[in-house]
Amino acid sequence: MRVCALQSGTSADGIDVLVVDAEVSGDTLSVRPVRWRTREWEPTLRRDILQASHGDALDAAAWCALDTRLGEAFAEAARDEDDLDLVVSHGQTLYHWIDDGHARGTMQLGEPSLIAEAAGCPVISHLRHADIAAGGEGAPLMAVLDRLWLAPEAAxxxxxxxxxxxxxxxxxxxxxxxxxxxxxxxxxxxxxxxxxxxxxxxxxxxxxxxxxxxxxxxxxxxxxxxxxxxxxxxxxxxxxxxxxxxxxxxxxxxxxxxxxxxxxxxxxxxxxxxxxxxxxxxxxxxxxxxxxxxxxxxxxxxxxxxxxxxxxxxxxxxxxxxxGVDPDSRENLMFAVVGLLSWFGIPIEIDGPARRIAGRFTPSPRGLALPAPRPSLTRLEILP
Known part of the structure; x- marks a missing residue:
């Protein structure tokens, strides 16, 4: 599969885009990075992202417009790539709701249907919500990548x-x-x-x-x-x-x-x-x-x-x-891996009370045909 992972971090520097080729053999997921780039935010949109994340009051119309504008920007980033089988979009984090020391909710914006329309393939988004619903913190998702990548070496x-x-x-x-x-x-x-x-x-x-x-x-x-x-x-x-x-x-x-x-x-x-x-x-x-x-x-x-x-x-x-892992694209690599696990029906565990399949699926314009679920993947191979 060819997978594109999109995200913009809490610093809102731009949309990070990583394209990887992925293959499954037995219990091993092999991933080879193909392209990595950052698409800068349009200055006005970046200003609006930061103002919203800093707590500026927005009415319903402004929230709707921001979600749509972010989705359009992510869609343009995906449109630049060819022959994609899957897009994994973390979106732009605007808020992570902590109440009494625990996560109650999280908000990542960037309408995924716009991305699916532009990329012509399915999109997996909202990667943190299932873990929070199950009593977890929804973060750090990097634990999923590191368990597959480093557990055999630690053992x-x-x-x-x-x-x-x-x-x-x-x-x-x-x-x-x-x-x-x-x-x-x-x-x-x-x-x-x-x-x-x-x-x-x-x-x-x-x-x-x-x-x-x-x-x-x-x-x-x-x-x-x-x-x-x-x-x-x-x-x-x-x-x-x-x-x-x-x-x-x-x-x-x-x-x-x-x-x-x-x-x-x-x-x-x-x-x-x-x-x-x-x-x-x-x-x-x-x-x-x-x-x-x-x-x-x-x-x-x-x-x-x-x-x-x-x-x-x-x-x-x-x-x-x-x-051999680019420190700038490692977070996108993690999102690609999380999305692939969800694609194959494999639940993830962060550091919480339950394992859940991460994300929401948005069909491509041609529909959505998921593969047969796999029992597990226990090893990650990152290829040069």
Whole structure:
């Protein structure tokens, strides 16, 4: 099968597009990445995404228009690809509803019927909802990929392996030698630094390129201490979070309460990089993993990666690129794998109370013909 995975992360940098060729043999799913690209959001649409995710009030007409405009943008991204058998669209996350420490709902927009019409093939969307309905957190879905990819290696070596994905929010997956996977969101990834840079540049820049702003500043001890007191960090795992807890307002509220001179933007950026590295390193320490593989946009921030390696020592920290997996496209690879499991009728398990088949199916213009369900797939082979 040729599968296209579409998604836009919490940073809303653009639509990430990954096309893979997939084949099943016995209990092994083999996936070969074919093309990877990012389609930038039209600036006005990106502004509307960020304003909605930050809590701006929208009426029903505005929500309808946003869902449709997002669906049209995802559809155009899929239309650029040929000979697709399946599109897996995570959509654009606008909200992840946490009530009393647990997920109650989640909202990813981008009308899938528009994508199916453009791509001419079925679409699987709404990948998190079934897990939440069954009492899970709906995240981190990366646990599904890592169980198939790394469990055989963890069993062979007799030690746990952790992966970290640093997107807008950072998450950790811990693959145990017995095949169990523990997974949770560690807290902010790039979201807070991105928000600072976006506001500082008045929208001309969306992230701290090469960690330059953070590198030019110094960690502000009082600001760091107050941010580390955020209640999310003391909650037990498994847990999940989002922009509703870690946004520009989160930092503003703490900065406004500081005594003395307001820190510079460079010092705030350095402090936010330290906060992210500290929160991930704390999760690594609790995981007991022998090594950590890192993916996501945060891999390209040398300040963040250096501090993570220092704080996580003696556990070794490395990019997934060392294992032949592009750190930028790994999240899309995960969505492709989740979609393929659903296509073959195989339920997934994140780190919750139940296994469920993920997603909703939207037929292609020619209809929907699912294959016979398979009993299971236990191994993932990622081909060069």
């Amino acid at each position: 062979e070596q007799g030690t746990s392996i952790a992966t970290v994905n640093i997107g807008g929010i950072a998450n950790i997956q811990v693959v145990e030698p017995d095949g169990r996977v523990r997974a949770w969101d560690t807290g902010p990834g790039n979201a807070l630094i991105d928000a600072l840079v976006d506001r500082r540049s008045q929208g001309r820049e969306s992230f701290d390129r090469d960690g330059a702003l953070a590198a030019s500043g110094r960690v502000h001890p009082q600001l760091l201490t107050l941010l580390q007191r955020h209640p999310y960090f003391s909650r037990p795992e498994p847990k999940t979070t989002g922009r509703h807890e870690f946004s520009a307002h989160t930092v503003d509220d703490v900065v406004d309460g500081l005594t003395g001179t307001r820190p510079s933007d460079a010092d705030i950026a350095a402090t936010l990089a330290e906060l992210t590295a500290w929160s991930i390193a704390e999760a690594v320490r609790r995981s007991g993993a022998g090594r950590v593989l890192v993916s996501g946009g945060g891999v390209h921030n040398p300040v963040l990666m250096r501090r993570l390696a220092e704080l996580a020592a003696p556990t070794r920290v490395a990019s997934t690129a060392e294992r």
